[in-house]
Amino acid sequence: MTAAPRTRYSSFLGYPRLPSVPYGALRHIPGTGRGLIVGDALAFVADPLKFVRDRHAAFGPISRTYFPFEAGVVLLSADGNEFVLRDRAQNFSAHLGWEPLLGRLFRRGLMLRDGDDHRLQRRLMQPAFRKEALAGYLERMTPRIVRETARWGQRPGFRFYPAIKRLTLDIAADVFLGLELQSEVDQVNRDFATVVEASLALVRVPVLGRKYARGLEARSRLERFLAARIPERRNGNGSDLFSQMCRTVSESGERYSDEEIVDHLIFLMMAAHDTTTSALTTIAYALARQPQWQERLRETVQELDRLEVQPDDLSRLEPVEWVLHEALRLYPPLPAIARRTVRDCEIHGFSIPANVAVSVYPIFTHHDPQWWTEPERFDPERFSPARGEDRRHGFAWVPFGGGAHMCLGMHFAEMQVKAVLVPLLRQWRLGIPADYRVPYQLAPIAKPRDGLPMSLQAV
Numbered sequence: 001m002t003a004a005p006r007t008r009y010s011s012f013l014g015y016p017r018l019p020s021v022p023y024g025a026l027r028h029i030p031g032t033g034r035g036l037i038v039g040d041a042l043a044f045v046a047d048p049l050k051f052v053r054d055r056h057a058a059f060g061p062i063s064r065t066y067f068p069f070e071a072g073v074v075l076l077s078a079d080g081n082e083f084v085l086r087d088r089a090q091n092f093s094a095h096l097g098w099e100p101l102l103g104r105l106f107r108r109g110l111m112l113r114d115g116d117d118h119r120l121q122r123r124l125m126q127p128a129f130r131k132e133a134l135a136g137y138l139e140r141m142t143p144r145i146v147r148e149t150a151r152w153g154q155r156p157g158f159r160f161y162p163a164i165k166r167l168t169l170d171i172a173a174d175v176f177l178g179l180e181l182q183s184e185v186d187q188v189n190r191d192f193a194t195v196v197e198a199s200l201a202l203v204r205v206p207v208l209g210r211k212y213a214r215g216l217e218a219r220s221r222l223e224r225f226l227a228a229r230i231p232e233r234r235n236g237n238g239s240d241l242f243s244q245m246c247r248t249v250s251e252s253g254e255r256y257s258d259e260e261i262v263d264h265l266i267f268l269m270m271a272a273h274d275t276t277t278s279a280l281t282t283i284a285y286a287l288a289r290q291p292q293w294q295e296r297l298r299e300t301v302q303e304l305d306r307l308e309v310q311p312d313d314l315s316r317l318e319p320v321e322w323v324l325h326e327a328l329r330l331y332p333p334l335p336a337i338a339r340r341t342v343r344d345c346e347i348h349g350f351s352i353p354a355n356v357a358v359s360v361y362p363i364f365t366h367h368d369p370q371w372w373t374e375p376e377r378f379d380p381e382r383f384s385p386a387r388g389e390d391r392r393h394g395f396a397w398v399p400f401g402g403g404a405h406m407c408l409g410m411h412f413a414e415m416q417v418k419a420v421l422v423p424l425l426r427q428w429r430l431g432i433p434a435d436y437r438v439p440y441q442l443a444p445i446a447k448p449r450d451g452l453p454m455s456l457q458a459v
């Protein structure tokens with residue numbers, strides 16, 4: 001199959017060399033100047049919600065910013081989300097948008113591909129995310145979830161975030177990679193965590209940036225580990241995602257090359273795991289703070305009469321879905337989505353030339369009072385059919401993105417959240433001190449800085 005284009009990197013701080021415009025080409029758009037070398041990125045990482053709110057108050061729905069080393073455009077509106085994510089006129093590249101952040105460590109992952117190449121690769125991956133495949137993953141993951149959540153309440157000093165992170169990573173090693181040996185699971189999980197950690201490094205040249213160098217080394221180890229197992233997976237009958245990808249053949253006879261399988265798997269592990277961990281952590285915190293919602297969900301999950309969720313149960317857990325949607329609204333695991341223009345375009349009355357970094361911010365539209373009643377309140381019922389606040393604009397609520405790159409794992413994530421919440425709430429009452437407020441780090445992926453200490457009392 002066709003290979004995605006290769007990128008060249010600067011030898012200075014290791015960022016990709018992408019075609020760009022002179023700073024002055026965006027002078028007609030209101031916004032901030034060059035400032036620090038890393039531009040507005042620091043302000044965004046420090047407090048993304050404040051960053052977007054201040055910016056919207058100062059400049060409105062479109063503004064010029066200074067991303068590391070170049071000018072870019074920030075769009076803060078539901079229409080802006082739609083314009084960029086739906087991308088009817090094919091103005092944007094996701095590959096070039098994500099490349100500076102994820103390029104070398106998650107290279108050629110599905111989200112970092114464009115056009116026909118992306119369409120073909122996504123079509124080949126789709127069978128592994130269909131209903132029947134999801135039912136198989138669910139069956140695989142539930143015994144582990146029930147076993148692990150049963151242990152959580154017995155741990156002194158329990159912290160929710162590291163516990164759920166460990167669990168989702170172990171599930172991914174099993175369901176995605178089909179690993180059985182604990183020593184292999186541990187090694188892969190360690191390498192994987194190192195790659196993710198490196199993606200946050202500011203300095204991206206291996207000599208200066210040790211964190212980044214360790215990430216690249218870990219990626220190479222993962223590549224060798226996965227590549228060595230492809231022949232047996234191509235000939236086996238495993239139901240894990242790795243095995244399915246090895247056996248997938250399209251109607252016109254296309255199949256993934258070995259290199260593509262490795263690239264996709266490394267990306268998928270990242271896309272699946274930190275995001276779902278973040279969502280489950282937000283839910284646990286919200287339920288501990290809102291005992292009435294916790295009781296309401298407990299009543300819902302008790303109707304199932306068992307700890308292990310089965311495929312038919314998934315559609316019977318509607319209030320759990322509202323709670324998930326509300327958690328993703330308040331703390332979208334991906335607060336911003338990156339793109340780059342590949343042609344001139346226009347939005348909110350301003351032209352944007354080709355070769356400009358453009359970003360949209362779910363975290364802004366998720367808190368915009370234009371679309372949400374009392375946006376700061378945890379109010380899952382706003383997603384009920386009776387209220388349907390999410391129907392006010394199709395692109396105001398976009399935790400999973402939209403358009404051609406819309407999250408392929410959305411149903412997987414929803415299923416996993418239900419598979420965890422059912423045994424968790426049936427076994428334990430989640431508690432935090434009345435005056436505790438979780439110190440949230442919202443970017444690059446929402447997570448609690450203190451791991452979210454929590455008491456679990458037997459129900």
Ligand code: HEM
Pocket residue numbers: 094110111112122268271272273275276279328332333334337338398399400401402404405406407408409410412413
């Ligand atoms: C709550 C959990 C999750 C959230 C909030 C989330 C969010 C997102 C977002 C916003 C995008 C689009 C990015 C863009 O447009 O540039 C995306 C893409 C993607 N996600 Fe997820 N994700 C989640 C879980 C998962 C899981 C569990 C998987 C895999 C099992 C997964 C696999 C993917 C893939 C493969 C893409 C790329 C799709 C494409 O480019 O065609 N995600 N996700």
